Every structure is written in structure tokens, then in C-alpha cells.
Amino acid sequence: MSDFPTQARVVIIGGGAVGASCAYHIAKAGWDCVLLEKNELTAGSTWHAAGNCPSFSTSWAVMNMQRYSLDLYRRLADEVDYPMNYHVTGSIRLGHSRERMMEFERARSMGQYQGMNLEMLAVSDLKARYPFLETHDLAGALYDPDDGDIDPAQLTQALAKGARLAGARIERFCPATGVSRENGEWIVHTHKGDIRCEKVVNAAGYYAQRVGEWFRPFGGRTVPMAVMSHQYFLTEEIPALKEWSQENGKLPLLRDVDSSYYLRQEKFGLNLGPYERNCKAHWITPDDPMPEDFSFQLYPDDLERLEWYIEDAMARVPLLGEGGVGRNINGPIPYAPDGLPLLGPMPGVPDAFEACVFTFGITQAGGAGKVLAEWVTEGQTEWDMWATDPRRFTDHTDPQYCVDKAMEVYGHEYAMHFPHHSWPAARDRKTSPVHDRVKALGGVMGAYNGWERANWFAQPGDDTSEAATQTWDRAGPWEARVREECEAVRDGVGVLDLPGFSRFDVQGPGAADWLLSRIAGTLPEPGRMNLAYFADARGRILTEMSVMAHGPNHFMLITAAAAQWHDRDLLLADKPAEVTVTDRTRDFSALIVTGPKTRDLFVALGTEADLALPWLSVQQAVVAGVPCGLARVSFAGELGWEIHAATDEIRAIYEAVLAAGARPFGMFALDSLRLEKGYRAWKGDLSTDYSLVEAGLERFVRLDKPQDFPGKAALTTEVATGPKKRFVTLKVEAGAADAPYMSTLCQGGEIVGETTSGGWGYRVGASIALGMVRADLAVPSTELTVDIFGQRCRATVQPDGPLWDPQNERLKA
Numbered sequence: 143m144s145d146f147p148t149q150a151r152v153v154i155i156g157g158g159a160v161g162a163s164c165a166y167h168i169a170k171a172g173w174d175c176v177l178l179e180k181n182e183l184t185a186g187s188t189w190h191a192a193g194n195c196p197s198f199s200t201s202w203a204v205m206n207m208q209r210y211s212l213d214l215y216r217r218l219a220d221e222v223d224y225p226m227n228y229h230v231t232g233s234i235r236l237g238h239s240r241e242r243m244m245e246f247e248r249a250r251s252m253g254q255y256q257g258m259n260l261e262m263l264a265v266s267d268l269k270a271r272y273p274f275l276e277t278h279d280l281a282g283a284l285y286d287p288d289d290g291d292i293d294p295a296q297l298t299q300a301l302a303k304g305a306r307l308a309g310a311r312i313e314r315f316c317p318a319t320g321v322s323r324e325n326g327e328w329i330v331h332t333h334k335g336d337i338r339c340e341k342v343v344n345a346a347g348y349y350a351q352r353v354g355e356w357f358r359p360f361g362g363r364t365v366p367m368a369v370m371s372h373q374y375f376l377t378e379e380i381p382a383l384k385e386w387s388q389e390n391g392k393l394p395l396l397r398d399v400d401s402s403y404y405l406r407q408e409k410f411g412l413n414l415g416p417y418e419r420n421c422k423a424h425w426i427t428p429d430d431p432m433p434e435d436f437s438f439q440l441y442p443d444d445l446e447r448l449e450w451y452i453e454d455a456m457a458r459v460p461l462l463g464e465g466g467v468g469r470n471i472n473g474p475i476p477y478a479p480d481g482l483p484l485l486g487p488m489p490g491v492p493d494a495f496e497a498c499v500f501t502f503g504i505t506q507a508g509g510a511g512k513v514l515a516e517w518v519t520e521g522q523t524e525w526d527m528w529a530t531d532p533r534r535f536t537d538h539t540d541p542q543y544c545v546d547k548a549m550e551v552y553g554h555e556y557a558m559h560f561p562h563h564s565w566p567a568a569r570d571r572k573t574s575p576v577h578d579r580v581k582a583l584g585g586v587m588g589a590y591n592g593w594e595r596a597n598w599f600a601q602p603g604d605d606t607s608e609a610a611t612q613t614w615d616r617a618g619p620w621e622a623r624v625r626e627e628c629e630a631v632r633d634g635v636g637v638l639d640l641p642g643f644s645r646f647d648v649q650g651p652g653a654a655d656w657l658l659s660r661i662a663g664t665l666p667e668p669g670r671m672n673l674a675y676f677a678d679a680r681g682r683i684l685t686e687m688s689v690m691a692h693g694p695n696h697f698m699l700i701t702a703a704a705a706q707w708h709d710r711d712l713l714l715a716d717k718p719a720e721v722t723v724t725d726r727t728r729d730f731s732a733l734i735v736t737g738p739k740t741r742d743l744f745v746a747l748g749t750e751a752d753l754a755l756p757w758l759s760v761q762q763a764v765v766a767g768v769p770c771g772l773a774r775v776s777f778a779g780e781l782g783w784e785i786h787a788a789t790d791e792i793r794a795i796y797e798a799v800l801a802a803g804a805r806p807f808g809m810f811a812l813d814s815l816r817l818e819k820g821y822r823a824w825k826g827d828l829s830t831d832y833s834l835v836e837a838g839l840e841r842f843v844r845l846d847k848p849q850d851f852p853g854k855a856a857l858t859t860e861v862a863t864g865p866k867k868r869f870v871t872l873k874v875e876a877g878a879a880d881a882p883y884m885s886t887l888c889q890g891g892e893i894v895g896e897t898t899s900g901g902w903g904y905r906v907g908a909s910i911a912l913g914m915v916r917a918d919l920a921v922p923s924t925e926l927t928v929d930i931f932g933q934r935c936r937a938t939v940q941p942d943g944p945l946w947d948p949q950n951e952r953l954k955a
Contacts, residue, residue, distance in 0.1 A: 163511025207509030247932030377465030538592030593642030737783025
């Protein structure tokens with residue numbers, strides 16, 4: 143044991159493809175690291191993985207990650223002198239419907255922006271690419287020339303070799319047994335000895351939850367995941383396929399996403415892998431406990447679950463029926479509640495990271511290693527990676543939630559994610575005190591960090607079925623109601639129940655000075671509020687918080703529901719001992735009461751408050767006999783107030799406001815209203831893909847203040863040299879659908895930017911997109927085109943400022 147490493151900067155727990163990629167990238171960054179594997183490398187999910195390598199995704203972050211992986215895999219064998227079986231065959235995704243073809247068009251446009259050559263195919267093109275295919279009921283397809291398959295074990299060994307060449311240590315048959323913390327360092331325990339390190343990475347695959355429990359004494363939580371059984375089977379050799387392949391090469395990988403399976407050539411046979419609706423989770427009941435070691439093991443065959451999919455695939459590719467079943471693989475695959483991995487900082491735990499729960503770990507491993515290494519060695523990532531950030535799940539992910547969501551996601555693995563659709567599994571985890579009342583009023587609910595909020599309010603006879611939401615179009619049962627809700631806010635008074643605002647009470651000696659050293663701008667005076675932006679070292683946007691000043695060193699910071707654990711960790715990261723940060727999210731709830739008649743409504747209720755105080759004022763008040771805080775602000779862009787009250791008191795206020803004539807409105811209406819004002823949304827318009835200057839937020843930056851703050855130097859340089867991109871508001875001549883996030887903006891056939899959000903503005907009567915364009919094009923009246931599901935629509939840059947009430951006269955009335 144004399145050569146066993148006792149110190150390292152980083153220890154990685156888990157030796158699958160993802161863990162090996164983390165070691166490769168961290169070592170290449172010049173950091174010494176040790177990877178611990180309880181058995182042989184690949185012994186978990188990696189060894190039995192099918193090894194498919196798609197680049198396709200409709201998540202910008204995941205597409206970036208997968209694109210990077212495939213670029214790495216092309217050069218890796220030569221770089222580390224380790225041969226790999228990597229077949230770049232291309233793939234064909236079959237579309238059965240208009241909606242599916244629209245999804246393909248969206249992915250094609252995103253891929254084009256990232257430098258990929260995804261190609262739309264007509265039905266008449268398919269036989270030439272895949273001669274064994276039945277095409278009679280198809281609408282078309284998407285072709286990905288970069289898709290293919292790789293040997294997962296060889297990939298892992300190549301990454302491990304590259305890691306060793308760069309100085310990493312890999313300890314096989316050396317399970318980690320626990321962790322402890324001493325003097326700001328981690329101590330990782332093994333039966334061979336302890337390793338002290340600065341940072342530790344949980345890359346333990348389907349054992350990640352067990353490893354995660356070791357970190358609970360240090361601020362951690364139970365890792366949100368479940369383990370699903372995934373089967374695929376390999377046929378015996380098919381003579382007709384052998385004959386064709388010897389002359390033509392390997393067939394492209396086929397995905398029939400509407401029937402939910404992939405079909406891939408494996409030597410001279412076929413590999414069929416369904417994602418069945420009647421799926422099965424494992425290791426969730428006392429009679430099916432998770433074993434201590436499942437290395438290189440499989441579950442018993444369960445082909446009956448796949449019967450429908452086998453028959454469907456045989457009808458699509460009759461050649462499949464010519465080969466008997468040669469071998470069935472039924473192995474464990476980890477699933478997070480949304481099907482995306484946990485990649486980034488471990489919530490609540492200092493200097494600990496997660497790179498685990500990968501459902502598509504082979505195609506994502508390369509990019510995951512890059513991202514994780516950036517988190518570990520730089521504290522920030524090249525691309526905004528909120529889509530995979532572990533902090534996106536908070537305290538609503540109990541075990542049953544994780545199982546229910548994993549089964550829902552697995553059974554809908556290739557599902558389209560429509561803008562007005564809400565997934566039904568595992569709901570009502572966090573509800574407002576008026577939840578039942580909101581639903582009785584017709585509220586059609588959506589989940590926001592587990593909090594139930596009304597998306598829109600249905601009237602009797604409206605179609606509120608899940609099926610009605612399966613469209614990319616603006617039109618649907620909700621549209622007339624959303625229009626009415628927006629008009630009620632425009633002409634009268636609307637009320638939105640808004641539980642789940644993340645809120646942090648910050649106080650103590652020096653609290654103001656400390657916050658000024660963290661934010662880019664200034665703090666409000668007591669009795670006032672403002673917006674504060676936190677930047678990273680590059681001046682890019684980490685988060686936006688509303689700051690209410692209750693005293694010289696006492697502030698309430700309010701932020702998005704989804705940002706709760708992200709912003710908590712941001713505030714706690716370097717907090718002085720004398721300053722306290724208390725999460726008050728569950729202690730209070732909020733109502734938005736807004737519209738030109740709001741002041742009259744408050745007067746009618748006998749509100750004890752100074753209703754003449756100006757915009758951005760905050761005060762203690764009594765509404766309907768209930769003590770509360772009133773904030774003179776409205777995300778809807780009309781005269782209005784936010785009411786902040788103790789959670790158990792909010793119902794009385796809500797009932798009184800309704801009785802006084804306010805119309806309830808939902809999140810869909812709020813999104814329309816905020817677009818008309820150019821108000822940015824977190825992790826759409828505001829992300830680490832953009833700097834504060836690019837986002838047009840210079841008015842919230844004070845480079846002349848005495849305090850240093852993260853990003854100050856970078857922002858100073860950017861202000862002097864000018865940004866490469868600029869935020870713009872666009873009016874779009876859209877058709878049936880509005881521009882979704884990351885729609886491509888072009889001028890003269892050249893890509894010049896992207897949308898960050900879009901929708902219909904019912905007050906201005908136009909389709910609106912917010913976006914980022916090349917700085918020289920951020921000039922009013924500049925004409926661009928935006929790709930909306932394959933339709934090139936004219937988009938015109940608008941003058942800087944809101945489309946609705948550009949002088950904020952209504953807002954400040």
C-alpha cells in the first residue's frame with residue numbers, strides 16, 4: 143500500500159464512462175486527481191450500455207454537451223493510442239405527425255447554430271437511406287450525420303488512459319466507504335487508506351444516492367433519482383442484412399420516436415431497444431433491495447413488456463423478423479426526475495460536485511467531463527448548464543416523487559415538450575394555502591420548483607385535457623382565457639396567487655457592505671426596493687434578485703422559485719460569520735394584485751397603507767385585516783403591488799381581493815405581460831451565456847462604486863471595448879406559433895443571434911421575441927428572420943424599452 147495516494151486536489155468516486163471523462167478532463171486541466179472504482183472500470187451501467195451516440199436534443203445545454211462528446215470521440219483513439227470501435231453511421235429519426243416534424247425543424251435549427259448538419263428528409267428520401275424501411279404512414283424524418291455507436295468499455299478505457307497520461311491516478315477494486323471533513327478539506331475513506339482532497343465528485347452512477355448520503359451531515363440531501371430497468375435485445379445474424387452490408391456498409395441507426403424505440407445494426411444482426419410505457423423501476427421496495435454490489439450483473443429477462451414494441455418494429459422494418467433473438471440485455475439505468483443528469487455543484491455542500499444519474503451517459507460522457515472539470519477547476523462553465531445543475535431539484539423530491547417521475551420520463555423518453563403542457567405525475571408536492579380555491583375557480587395548474595401555480599383559468603366547457611396541449615401552436619383552449627386575463631389586468635384588476643418565491647432574510651453587522659461586494663449595482667434605502675444582479679468572474683449573469691431594504695443592514699432578497707437552492711448556495715458561499723442568511727421561502731407567500739383600478743380596490747378594502755408611495759417603495763400594511771408587506775412593483779407592467787404575507791394568512795387576503803372584484807390570472811398571462819415590458823426571465827433571458835452588458839443591464843451596474851465585486855474587471859473592459867452581442871426586443875410576423883427559446887436569428891442567410899424567449903402580447907397585438915443579436919444589428923428597425931419550427935418569419939428590432947407603456951406612466955400612476 144506504500145504507493146497508495148493519500149492526497150489529491152480532487153477525488154472522483156465512480157469509474158464508469160462519466161467518471162473516467164471527469165478524470166481525463168480534470169487531469170488535462172493540470173489538477174492532480176484520483177478516481178476510485180469499487181470493481182473494474184465500467185462495472186456499473188457502462189458495461190451493458192448500448193453505446194448509441196446521438197447529438198440530437200432540444201435542450202441547448204445538452205446539445206452542446208453531446209456535440210462536444212462526439213468531437214472528442216473522433217480524435218480520442220489517436221490522441222491516447224487506444225483503439226476504439228466507433229461507427230459514425232448517421233441516424234434517421236422518423237416523424238409520424240406535423241408536431242413531430244416541427245420538433246425536428248427546431249432541433250435542426252439549433253444544431254445548425256452549433257455547427258452541425260442535421261437534415262430534414264421527405265418520405266421519398268427514406269428508402270435510399272434505409273432500404274428495409276416501411277414508409278407508408280410517415281410524415282418525414284430528421285437525419286443526423288454525426289450519430290452512431292461506440293463500444294462503451296473501450297471508450298471508458300481510452301478516457302482512463304488519457305487521464306493517466308495527464309497524471310491522474312485510477313484505483314480499481316478500491317471502493318470508497320465514506321467521507322469526513324476536517325480543516326476545510328475532504329477525507330475520502332477506503333479500505334486501502336484515506337485520501338485528503340480539496341474537492342470530491344460523486345460519479346457513482348446508479349449508486350449515486352448511496353454515496354450522496356455520506357454528504358448529508360455536511361449540508362447535503364438525498365440524491366433525487368430512481369433506477370429503471372432498460373432492455374434491448376440483439377438478433378442473430380440476418381443473411382439479407384449481411385449481403386446488403388457487405389456491399390453498402392452499415393445501416394444508419396433508426397429511431398421511431400413516436401413508437402418509442404431505436405433499431406441499430408449490430409454486426410450482421412439488429413439491436414432493438416424500446417422505452418416502454420409499461421416500464422419498471424427497481425430497488426424501491428423491501429422485497430427488492432438494492433444489492434451492495436451489482437457489478438457486471440443484469441436483471442432477469444422480461445421480454446413480455448416489449449411485445450408491442452417488437453411487433454411495431456417488425457412492421458416498420460420487416461427484416462427484423464428474419465432474425466431470432468440472440469441475446470437480451472436487461473440492466474439498471476439511473477433516472478433523475480426530468481431524465482437529465484445531475485452535473486454540477488452538490489446542493490448545500492462546499493467543494494463537492496455531482497456527475498451522476500446519466501440516462502444517456504455514453505453520448506454525454508465527454509461533454510460531462512468537460513463541464514465538471516470547469517466547475518471544479520474554474521468555478522464556472524463555458525456554457526450555461528442549468529438544465530443539468532443538481533440544484534434545480536429542491537425539497538419536493540421525495541422517493542415516491544422520484545420513482546413516479548422516472549417512470550413517466552422513461553415511458554415518454556422521446557416525448558415532445560410542448561409549451562402549454564404540464565406533466566401529470568407526482569404533482570401537488572408544494573401547494574399554496576389557496577390551492578383548492580384556485581382550482582375551484584378553474585385554475586389549470588403547473589409545477590414551478592414543485593410549487594403548484596395556475597397557468598390559466600378555464601371556464602365551464604373548456605377542454606382541459608392533456609391531449610389538448612399536444613401542440614406547438616399558440617391556439618388552444620387556453621388562448622381565449624389568457625387573452626381575457628391580460629385584458630382584465632390591462633383594464634381593471636387582476637390577482638395572481640404566487641407561492642414559492644425564493645426569499646432570503648439577510649441581516650447583521652456589515653450586511654450592506656457584504657452585499658455590495660457581491661452585487662454589480664447598489665442597494666436600496668430602507669423602505670425601498672431594487673433589482674440586484676450577481677455576476678461571475680466574466681461578468682456573466684448568475685442571478686437576479688429583488689432586494690427589499692428593511693433597515694441599514696437588514697434586507698429581504700426575493701428570487702425565482704426555481705433558483706432557491708442555486709441562490710442559497712450563492713449567498714452562503716462566502717458569507718461573513720456576523721451576517722445571517724435565513725431561507726424564509728416557506729414562511730411567506732405572495733399575491734400580485736395589478737391593473738389600473740388596483741388602488742381603488744385597496745381603498746375599498748380599507749387598506750391601512752400609504753397608497754401614494756411611489757414605484758419601488760415597500761411598507762408594512764394591513765389588508766383585509768391581515769398584517770402584510772406591500773411592495774409597489776408589478777411584473778405585469780401595470781399599476782400594482784405585491785402582497786407578501788405569512789403563509790397561513792394569505793387566504794384571507796386572497797378571498798378579500800377576489801370579493802372586491804379582482805379577476806384571477808395565471809402564469810401564461812403573466813409571461814405575455816412581462817414580454818411586452820421586456821422584463822427578463824431567469825435562465826432564459828438571464829443566464830451565464832450572457833454578460834450584464836450584453837443583456838442591456840448597464841443601468842444596474844456601478845463600476846464606480848468603491849467595492850470590488852465578481853466580474854467588475856471583465857465588465858469594465860467590456861464597457862470600454864463594447865459587447866459582441868446586444869439584447870433586443872423583436873416584433874415577429876409569426877404564423878401559428880411564437881418563437882421558442884433559442885430560435886435562430888439570421889440576416890441574409892447568416893446566423894446573427896438567438897431568441898431567449900417569445901410569445902404573444904395581447905395588449906400590443908403582436909408576437910414578441912426577446913433575444914441576443916450581433917451588436918451592430920441591435921438598431922431599431924433592423925430586419926432579421928427568426929426560424930420558428932422551420933418557418934422563416936420576419937422579425938424587426940424595436941426601440942430600446944418596453945413595447946407597452948414605454949414611458950412607464952401606467953406602472954408609476
